[in-house]
Amino acid sequence: MPPLDETPAEKPRHKPSRAPRTPMPERDASERAQDFDEVSLGYSEEQAVAEANRCIQCKNPTCIEGCPVNIDIKSFIARIIDGDYGAAVSVLKERNALPAVCGRVCPQEEQCEAVCVLARKGEPVAIGRLERWLGDFDLACDLDHRCAPEVGEPTGRRVAIVGSGPAGLACAGELRHLGHAVTIFESLHAPGGVLTYGIPEFRLPKAIVQAEIEMLGVMGVEIVTNVVVGATYTLDDLLSEEGFDAIFVGSGAGLPIFLGIPGENLNGVYSANEFLTRVNLMKAYEFPKHDTPVWRGRKVAVVGGGNVAMDAARTAKRLGAEEVFLVYRRSEEEMPARREEVHHAQQEGIEFKMLCSPQEILGHDGFVTGMTATRMELGEPDASGRRAPVCVMDSDFIIDCDTVIVALGTRANPLIAQTTPDLEVTSRGYVKTDEDGATNKAGVFAGGDIVTGSATVILAMGAGKKAAVAIDNWLAGRNG
Amino acid sequence: MFPIVHQRQLSDSVFEIGVAAPAIARKAKAGQFLMLRVDDHGERIPLTFSDWSAEEGWIRFIFMRVGKTTHQLSHLGVGDSLADVVGPLGIPTHTEGLGRVAVVGGGVGAAVAYPVARAMAEAGNDVTVILGARNQELLILEDEFRALPLKELIVMTDDGSAGEKGLVTAPLKRMCEAAELDHSMAIGPAIMMKFCAATTKEFNVPITVSLNPIMVDGTGMCGACRVSVGSETKFGCVDGPDFDGHAVDFEELMSRQRVYTDIEREADADFSRECSCHR
Numbered sequence: 001m002p003p004l005d006e007t008p009a010e011k012p013r014h015k016p017s018r019a020p021r022t023p024m025p026e027r028d029a030s031e032r033a034q035d036f037d038e039v040s041l042g043y044s045e046e047q048a049v050a051e052a053n054r055c056i057q058c059k060n061p062t063c064i065e066g067c068p069v070n071i072d073i074k075s076f077i078a079r080i081i082d083g084d085y086g087a088a089v090s091v092l093k094e095r096n097a098l099p100a101v102c103g104r105v106c107p108q109e110e111q112c113e114a115v116c117v118l119a120r121k122g123e124p125v126a127i128g129r130l131e132r133w134l135g136d137f138d139l140a141c142d143l144d145h146r147c148a149p150e151v152g153e154p155t156g157r158r159v160a161i162v163g164s165g166p167a168g169l170a171c172a173g174e175l176r177h178l179g180h181a182v183t184i185f186e187s188l189h190a191p192g193g194v195l196t197y198g199i200p201e202f203r204l205p206k207a208i209v210q211a212e213i214e215m216l217g218v219m220g221v222e223i224v225t226n227v228v229v230g231a232t233y234t235l236d237d238l239l240s241e242e243g244f245d246a247i248f249v250g251s252g253a254g255l256p257i258f259l260g261i262p263g264e265n266l267n268g269v270y271s272a273n274e275f276l277t278r279v280n281l282m283k284a285y286e287f288p289k290h291d292t293p294v295w296r297g298r299k300v301a302v303v304g305g306g307n308v309a310m311d312a313a314r315t316a317k318r319l320g321a322e323e324v325f326l327v328y329r330r331s332e333e334e335m336p337a338r339r340e341e342v343h344h345a346q347q348e349g350i351e352f353k354m355l356c357s358p359q360e361i362l363g364h365d366g367f368v369t370g371m372t373a374t375r376m377e378l379g380e381p382d383a384s385g386r387r388a389p390v391c392v393m394d395s396d397f398i399i400d401c402d403t404v405i406v407a408l409g410t411r412a413n414p415l416i417a418q419t420t421p422d423l424e425v426t427s428r429g430y431v432k433t434d435e436d437g438a439t440n441k442a443g444v445f446a447g448g449d450i451v452t453g454s455a456t457v458i459l460a461m462g463a464g465k466k467a468a469v470a471i472d473n474w475l476a477g478r479n480g
Numbered sequence: 481m482f483p484i485v486h487q488r489q490l491s492d493s494v495f496e497i498g499v500a501a502p503a504i505a506r507k508a509k510a511g512q513f514l515m516l517r518v519d520d521h522g523e524r525i526p527l528t529f530s531d532w533s534a535e536e537g538w539i540r541f542i543f544m545r546v547g548k549t550t551h552q553l554s555h556l557g558v559g560d561s562l563a564d565v566v567g568p569l570g571i572p573t574h575t576e577g578l579g580r581v582a583v584v585g586g587g588v589g590a591a592v593a594y595p596v597a598r599a600m601a602e603a604g605n606d607v608t609v610i611l612g613a614r615n616q617e618l619l620i621l622e623d624e625f626r627a628l629p630l631k632e633l634i635v636m637t638d639d640g641s642a643g644e645k646g647l648v649t650a651p652l653k654r655m656c657e658a659a660e661l662d663h664s665m666a667i668g669p670a671i672m673m674k675f676c677a678a679t680t681k682e683f684n685v686p687i688t689v690s691l692n693p694i695m696v697d698g699t700g701m702c703g704a705c706r707v708s709v710g711s712e713t714k715f716g717c718v719d720g721p722d723f724d725g726h727a728v729d730f731e732e733l734m735s736r737q738r739v740y741t742d743i744e745r746e747a748d749a750d751f752s753r754e755c756s757c758h759r
Binding site: 187188189197225226227228231232233253254255256258264265267268270271273274277278282283287288289290291292293295366410413414415 | 503504507517521522523524548549563564565566567568569696697699700701702703704706707708713715718732735736738739740743744746747750
């Protein structure tokens with residue numbers, strides 16, 4: 001240990017504030033439920049600095065391990081405290097190319113904030129809100145003045161990425177950092193994947209998604225829209241004729257799961273994927289200015305208890321529904337949705353019908369007129385550890401509704417597997433990979449929902465980044 | 481952007497457009513479809529290929545002017561472009577080893593029947609094409625079909641203004657009765673496919689139908705295109721568009737195709753008021 005007098009003069013030690021967690025400014029529920037503008041307004045500089053000052057700058061910061069992409073949270077907060085916001089953004093972007101997105105949609109309460117030391121005795125530092133504030137701080141600058149993550153020396157290797165959602169974008173950023181040329185193929189007409197078609201404008205403005213993607217363009221990532229890998233090109237085409245050295249498959253969610261009950265193909269029954277795609281990607285809320293229509297129900301029943309169900313319910317409300325019901329077969333406690341989303345939905349007047357299991361969708365002349373459901377009660381814990389819902393005898397009742405939105409998750413998209421017979425998939429069609437994202441096919445890696453099934457934005461990003469490192473190693477190992 | 485390299489009008493309301501799309505042209509097969517968007521505010525609509533050339537790098541499709549998007553398309557010509565074209569999508573039509581086969585193309589469905597009949601004939605099957613339309617004006621691609629190595633081309637019109645007077649099911653039934661068919665395929669309006677399916681069912685002649693449900697993404701993500709086939713729900717975009725015609729629930733298909741009719745009529749009316757063509 002060096003003698004104390006040789007260490008440079010340190011600035012005064014940070015004295016953490018003991019103020020309570022700074023609340024997130026939000027628009028009033030009755031006002032915001034009328035439009036598609038963002039619900040949470042974000043911190044002001046003053047609020048961000050106040051919140052940053054709550055951080056005690058632990059010696060062994062557990063928050064970093066709680067982050068799926070291991071952002072150096074302690075360090076970016078220290079730089080906010082110092083007032084060096086540019087440096088704070090750089091720290092953030094070392095590990096995460098999409099901070100303004102993740103600051104909004106990551107479930108921080110289960111990740112970094114869950115393991116914050118302050119959470120043991122009180123409320124954790126609002127890491128997610130600080131991340132969002134920094135992301136927005138960066139986006140508010142001109143493109144030339146924004147923080148561009150470092151791009152590595154060109155290696156001469158080309159990597160194709162399938163899908164421009166969270167997994168693909170994170171993988172692309174990391175591969176550029178490592179010096180590889182990157183082309184992303186997107187099947188839709190706009191990049192972003194679920195960030196664009198799935199998560200609603202009021203929770204994640206599309207201008208923010210596009211601005212974050214724009215930065216990847218500055219880093220040299222090429223995005224080609226309107227290409228369906230598995231149709232326009234097969235994986236083998238990309239590796240042979242198109243001359244790519246490796247591929248990352250991040251094609252995301254696939255076919256929606258339906259209930260499998262009578263009446264499900266009536267008009268007015270949507271998968272959440274279709275409903276949200278019509279509204280978010282195709283801007284059906286601006287019909288007829290935009291050409292895609294959406295059925296605007298008066299009474300809407302949304303089936304499911306995840307974030308997507310909340311998004312669908314809140315979207316239906318904004319399209320003018322008088323009543324929106326959230327129908328879930330367990331109780332509120334078992335809902336997989338983020339507490340914040342549940343809370344926002346309730347504030348906006350979504351009516352929760354818990355412990356209800358849909359039995360049949362009723363219709364007249366081809367259109368939905370209602371739904372019968374059975375009351376449930378909670379029994380013994382099932383395989384997921386949650387108490388399993390059990391039917392209550394003779395408890396059927398009718399929910400009066402003209403629209404049903406089914407938000408039960410998705411299955412795997414079959415297109416790539418169909419055209420790549422030598423790619424190993426699970427019995428449910430998901431791509432099989434090892435821990436680092438390598439598939440059984442040489443040079444082909446995968447990550448995100450196409451490997452794990454429906455999960456979160458940040459887990460997909462983590463998988464994309466991890467695979468980028470594996471791709472880098474694999475390329476290095478090939479011909480040295 | 482996808483430049484339009486070919487355009488022709490086939491009847492008052494039916495048009496053909498070709499766009500430069502080399503990557504799609506290299507992969508296209510009979511029975512597959514594309515999704516397109518005219519411009520930045522446009523909807524995504526599915527259209528089945530009517531022709532393509534891998535060598536020259538173009539694809540073509542035929543459409544009838546029925547709503548705002550097809551109305552907009554009908555005004556475009558060589559030199560214009562489409563914002564988005566993606567494909568080829570769907571499972572190609574099975575064309576090998578069918579033996580004696582009748583291909584029914586009704587209305588604009590003839591556009592899809594053309595490459596299908598061509599592929600079936602090239603694969604060595606014995607192909608009869610039954611071409612149907614309301615009247616001569618709406619009859620399309622007759623010359624193109626005549627140029628194919630078919631066993632026979634039968635033309636049917638509702639009013640007898642071309643070919644025989646009557647419905648496509650009449651010659652189909654004749655062929656079934658004479659035990660001249662090992663397989664059949666019907667492409668056209670849902671109601672026509674429904675009756676072709678009923679006709680062949682009586683004689684146990686298998687029939688493939690090419691369905692055209694509403695789609696949004698067209699790649700297996702949204703589920704808008706679900707159809708009941710037998711006891712199962714299938715997705716038109718990734719499981720189809722071809723299905724066993726004897727198992728398809730056509731009533732449900734027709735009902736689902738009508739879901740936005742009223743709302744869309746409004747949008748087209750708005751567009752027509754501003755549009756120069758005063759149809």
